[in-house]
Amino acid sequence: MIAHGEAAPAELLAVGSELTAGLRQDTNTLWLCGELRALHLRVARVTSLPDRIGVIAAEIGAACSRSALLIVTGGLGPTTDDRTLEGLAQGLGVRRRVHPEARAWLQEALPGKRRELSEALLRQVRLPVGARPLRNRRGTAPGLLLESGKSLLVALPGVPDEMRGLWQDEVFPELATRFPVAGKTRRRVVVGGLRESEVDGMAAPVCLRRGVDCTILAGGGVVELHLEGHGEAVISALHELRILLAHDLISCDGSSLEETVLAAARSRGGHLAVAESCTGGRVAARLTAVPGASDVFLGSLVVYSDDLKRGLLDVPDMVLRRHGAASQEAARAMVEGLRRRTGCRWGVAVTGIAGPQGSGRGKPVGSVWFAAAGPAGVVSRRRRFPGGRHRVQDEAAGMALDLLRRTVLSGGSEA
């Protein structure tokens, strides 16, 4: 839950038919939302529209009457489907004119000393009257800044690299001056081993009591809480949550589950390894996404077939025949073989039924078995995850990492 303070409302508008046709994920607005949050500007609406002048114009008119800030991305380039400038001019009821400064930038950017600018190139610098151009050092299309009534309008090119560059060089400094930030704090809390509803039931009253805004997100085997509010209130909520969550608290300093596992092993001077069946390499992929993982992570044996479980991890044939590869016994044998074969101090094994096939004998799709081992012995768990194959694989990978974390932290004994 995010409560909305009195921060100035902002809107984002992403222009491009590739977005509404489902061909390209718009990542610009997500990034901009994060940037605006850092400025404590509340995003009231994010809209994507196709490259049609009429709808762009109507939306710009409406947005300027609703919000203090409108940021438009995309449609500023030289091709015929770049229509944002026309939409802007029409929406604000102003003309367009070639902006001499922007034209000079364009000419400088051209290779050689070509004097003639093509009509296509000139389209990019035919700006709505009253606009201040923003120099794009990574491409040809300038951005622009424009006051309209009580609103500030910013337009940026859609190429992510150009958009971010212009934002950082030109727009962020301007906004930081116009909208000075209040004394608020923001913290991310990562929780393992609990369901989203359980975490919500714990956190909601703690935050409500202190007037702290709390957003809850689940995925990849963990639950995240994003707290926001006045400094002392957030710190005091964190303090209470730390006690309530105990060992289920993975981090509250912004670290991810993977980073936490690697850091715990590093500070204890031991190495980690993984044996994966149903997660098929996802545990290893998450650990190796962290730069510098190689100093504590040895590797993962992705033993998808029974032959490899026997051959690489010495899982006894009898275990596979009597209990099946998806079983507690197999998970324990896998982690024991893993420690022997790799010499890791801590290891985790995961095996189960990701689906859609493979269920049977009281083992429905989504059933996953885990075993973690360290100097103090082996612990094991069984969980059943809802959802399809990919969700089961992702959640199981997170659960394996969390069990590994608990094992490292406890020195290897029962977590």
Place this chain on the structure above:
Amino acid sequence: MIAHGEAAPAELLAVGSELTAGLRQDTNTLWLCGELRALHLRVARVTSLPDRIGVIAAEIGAACSRSALLIVTGGLGPTTDDRTLEGLAQGLGVRRRVHPEARAWLQEALPGKRRELSEALLRQVRLPVGARPLRNRRGTAPGLLLESGKSLLVALPGVPDEMRGLWQDEVFPELATRFPVAGKTRRRVVVGGLRESEVDGMAAPVCLRRGVDCTILAGGGVVELHLEGHGEAVISALHELRILLAHDLISCDGSSLEETVLAAARSRGGHLAVAESCTGGRVAARLTAVPGASDVFLGSLVVYSDDLKRGLLDVPDMVLRRHGAASQEAARAMVEGLRRRTGCRWGVAVTGIAGPQGSGRGKPVGSVWFAAAGPAGVVSRRRRFPGGRHRVQDEAAGMALDLLRRTVLSGGSEA
């Protein structure tokens, strides 16, 4: 450029403060835009709003007066920040009531035979009057379908897996009946081993000549072409592209690179295995994302440390000392060890420098070595990928899969 026909207009609305706060990428609407495209429904607008009843209600009212179809995602769950049902009821000016059928589904889904439904759980089935609930087999929150004036309104949970399941089971069939499709064809072509600009240079003239719309997208080590146009024109463009692309064509039947590799091995009756260093499990994760991969995929040895390269793959210590773990010689030794240790018919090994650390001695960050082996011998490659750690890891995983594909198709000889 995408032309807009006279198809019925649709709108999407994603609800969730995590979206407008920049905490979570909304992937649902992208996916839905693609699905609506398959139905030839034109998406006129995509909006994201925070969890605020007033703005949700206002937007739903406005959307229903503009568009023939409105699809809302998110905010249907049991927690206090799930407010879509209230927004819907307020926006349409109707009351909410516990829907007996949806309530019965909820009760069935509960573990054991718990009779008492908590107020939090009941919130999910207190639906706007007139709504038809859609059974969610992957979670507790039902979807719903509701007629309002000339508009059809569909609400789906925000968890991607649940959203897609409900869409495929319930919504898509319903829409396919209501909005029958015109005579256009759409095909996806997947290409490996070439840069985006190279593929564009080949495909653009072919498509232009035939009036076929072509959108090009790159990522994960492959380039995708999306062709759309009249049936015969698309088929004839495909025919020409097949000749131009030759072995670089991965598929033009909608199959992914991973599916193509697995199917090729399956039809030849052999098994696959992988040895990964810098990709850290990503090759295995991509193969195991495909249901039924286990019949041909044995597993992957993620040998992140030199000790495991020696111990599990018999990479000679001299190779590691003389050439380093990131080298052509190491890649070849890895794939040879892989074949011996797993008994696979075809295998691929990948090792390199994902960064940000680890460069040196003429080996900049992004340098990756590959070796693939089959009955006819070993082939090897070196590539340098641009971008940061994650991009290098993803592109290298795709390249490894493509090299494996070429090896399987050629029977194991030089691809």
